Amino acid sequence: MEGAHLTEGTIEFRIGHETHKTWYKAFGDLKSSRRPNAIPVIFYDQIGCGGSSHLRYKPVEFWTPTLFMDELDNMLNHFGIWDNFDLYGHSWGGILGAQFVATRQPKGLRRLVIANSPASLPLWEKSCNELLDGMPEGVQQILRKHEEAGTMDDKEYKDAMGLYMAKHVIRVPLSDGMLKTLAAMAEDPTVTHATLGKKQFKIEGSLKTYSVISGLHKIAVPTLLLNGRYDEASDACVMPFFERIPKVRWYRFAESSHMPHWEERDLFMKIVGEFLRVHD
DSSP states (O other): OTTOOEEEEEEEEEETTEEEEEEEEEESOTTOSSOOSSOOEEEEEOTTSTTSOOOTTSOGGGOOHHHHHHHHHHHHHHHTOTTSEEEEEETHHHHHHHHHHHHHOOTTEEEEEEESOOSBHHHHHHHHHHHHHTSOHHHHHHHHHHHHHTOTTSHHHHHHHHHHHHHHTOOSOOOHHHHHHHHHHHHOOHHHHHHTOSOSSSOOSTTTTOBOGGGGGGOOSOEEEEEETTOSSOHHHHHHHHHHOSSEEEEEETTOSSOHHHHTHHHHHHHHHHHHHTTO
């Protein structure tokens, strides 16, 4: 969004008797009720990652979908946009966004974008293992061996994971921003380890049975569903969204895996932009 007004900072997020910080970066005029060619956007880091408060000392049971939905509510209220907004969620953000809309029924939501997200984590685990089965035999053996042994810090495992990621996570060279994101995730994996566990192909964290499928029929707003041809969020992972959300459109990126916003950026921006501008 070249030339757009930029603001960056943190807002307070109260959890019980504690006050923490949620980091955000906002582009464009959030106060205007008219949507210009450059749609205003707020990016934010969920608590526990990036520029937001890191809480390594919190127990596993602290990290729940309710916590992150409360944080989203707090963001909407802080910026005063709860009565007129669109919601975009990628990967974990998409399944959380679907639950947020289905359970909290935000009155001001116009449109929802669910990008590269599974409708349940059991579906995600199944998809990842099916993709692993399609990798060269040697890569499969290395990844399975180290996950069974719990030696995911081994260089052999990391190298093999690099081959898997290059096929099913991001199929273009990593940008500086993406490299920084991966480094930050590795530096503090508290939330990932608590909710998903330490393994790529077996979910052992607190959300191992997490699913939003039963409530998808309650999503009443127009919804755009996205995934990639080589995506970990396979067609089977996203199918429940398509089958159960009443007003849904599905677009599958032919040359992408899990990150079409990098892999087919121009087309991605066109598809999402056109969806958000309909009826403006």
